[in-house]
Amino acid sequence: MCFKNLPVEFDERGQPFLRGGIPNPYEASAAPANVPLQLSSDQVEELLRRNGHIKSVDFDPVTRVAGALAFHAVADFKERRVLEARSVATLFRGYEVIMVGRDPRDAIFITSRACGVCGGVHSTCSALAIEMAIDCVPPPLGVLIRNLALALEFLYDHPLHLHLLAGPDYSAAIVEPTNPTLFARAKKTEARHAEVHGYATIAALMQDLNPLSGKLYVEALHMTRLAREAYVLICGKYPHPQTIVPGGMSSTVTPTVLQEMFIRLSQFFDYSKKISCIWDDITDFFYEADPKYKDVGRRRANMVDSGIFDHPDAYDATYKNADAWGNRRWATPGAIVDGELRTTDLHTINMGIEEFVEHSYYEEWTGSGQRQRFDADPTGKPLSPYHPWNKITKPRPQGQSWKEKYTWDTAPRWDRLSMEAGCYSRLWSTAVARKLPESPFIEATGHSLKVRVPKGALPEMELEWHVPKVWNAFERNRARAHCVAFTTMVAMNNWLAAMDRLKNGDTRTSTPFEIPRTGEQRGVGFWGAGRGYLTHHLVLDRGAVANYQILTPSTWNASPTDRWGQPGPYEEAVMNTPLLEETDDPKEFRGIDVLRAIRSFDPCMPCTTHIHSDAGTVTREVNTCACGLDD
């Protein structure tokens, strides 16, 4: 049974239906089975009052993340563990409010501003949602160029995270003062892949992970430039490209342009080998030094991904065929629960999504006579009143309370479970599902992904990412490093396909369209950011946006505790994290293990500030990156 907590069952033909005989089927009061729960605020207060070794630890802001994130924890310094964890998104985004009443084409440009790193993915996700709503199918070359653009965005994002944001957590500058014993061991430990990355010892590698001065830090800045240059060649500009349209791309792409792009892309061949080996070596070193590191950032392997990289022969922009074209993507959609792939069907993934606001600065939108707008998706499959197509964004700022409301993030759930999003989610579902299009470079084995990376200065190599036995901070980073190779070679597949089309005279990159001025239409963009899952749910009414809902990776990952007491992914990961830092003095405590846990998700929070009047309307905007948050 695909859903264990939603009131949805499947008939013998596999068609879902709402379980009968329940007056309010989605108003389940019992917590989902076998999920971790937060202690109540009263319990935590009591523990703090009775025990001197239990203390509050606040990280505000959490540095080296995109945007504004704070984190509250209560730690037991005697037992060296975390008792309570609360993830706090401190800024409001509000794109959903801004979009209502506008021409849907505006969404491409407005939602792009949601992020300074991955504005292009929001633009494309908007275009996908619009073209589904208006029945506009892009030509194959348009699909291929979109795929290339997406890959190039990730080749900016992954090195940036690994060596500018998370990487310093594993650098000599951090490890030596927080875990001197570990660093002493690193000096004596030979790196297994020295012939690939050039570092004889783990300590030498850690030195070059140092922020500002480390060679890997500086090199990452250079690699992000290459990715951006390649992107600009095919999409005109970045951030906030102007060439993404419903029905394809408005840019003109020639073999010369693609060749120039390839010159940049090919430099990721060797870089991807190096980066995979670096993070394999770091992970193995920490595990061998102390197996307790396997618990840093550990949580259930519950993940969701909507898949990316459409196959040009399969994608028809319809919701009806989303299962078919979704399963032919180069990264397979998936909902993974406790490490098991539950489904790759985009309809089922969509059906299972709900958003809750019990601990968020929003008002509940169901109840009080509010009519549920859609009780089913366009193919008749049941939808929850908490589904994004039914959601109404009602911001209500107020004082912070762990018992009540404490964050601007909502709590999205799939089958009522706290799921995380990341590039690793797509790696996992692609590896296990084995639905990958035929490729000379990538092979899904059912338990791993093999990526054959061509010769550069380094020889051709086959890199293999294995589905891990334990899911934690180290595995997130390792998987992200392997995603560089995966993404590079997906781009290579699409580059070859695009060149073939151009050689055969197929130069069309877009399909003309008109926005219907009558009736109601629905669309959803199923896409992905470098940080994972991304959807834009759109409702059009007489040519204008009636509802627009964005779910980003960090909406999932930074989500607060839900109505059942189930923590969000950051919270759960931190609650499982042992405090391995070598200090017994809470005053000296830097919280490096907690920070490693949080940063491994690649948090991307909003930098756009929308200040509200008492009436809850947007009255002031400041600016930019807001990849992180819903609403």
Add this chain to the structure above:
Amino acid sequence: MRTLIGAIGYRNLRDHSAAFEVLERLSRDDLGTSVLLEDVSYNPIALVQWLDEQPADARFERIILVSGVQRPGRDPGAVTRYQWSRALPSDELIQQAITEAVTGIISLDNTIVIAGYFGALPPWVTIIEIEPAQHEFGSELSPPVERAVESVTFLIRDLALQRETIQ
């Protein structure tokens, strides 16, 4: 002597976008071939890389940066002009500036810190800040900032043509 006049900010953010209006007005003048007007809001890291790759015999010897910047204690439309002191904050703050830059934040302070840290700036850098009155989306400038734009345009023109020097 090559001079770069760079505007920093976000567009369509009323007074916070004042620098682009200055640039637009300067573009109507003939400032000569040695003066380049450029919107340098495309990311401090990218700016560093762009400055670094200028040919050795054509590097900028003078940079004038203009931006709408909100600071405490200044009246709306106030113009503050100063020479970059070459002082840099702590490594931690530089790291934070880079984090913000690569994740999409555009700001005068970040630009100066990052370009300064990576050695991309010449010794002669003049910074001109305009204190915004309006903090919202839109294209119109407030009256005090409109007046400030006028005076800043004159000032930069004189600086570019070296009719005025920095004290």
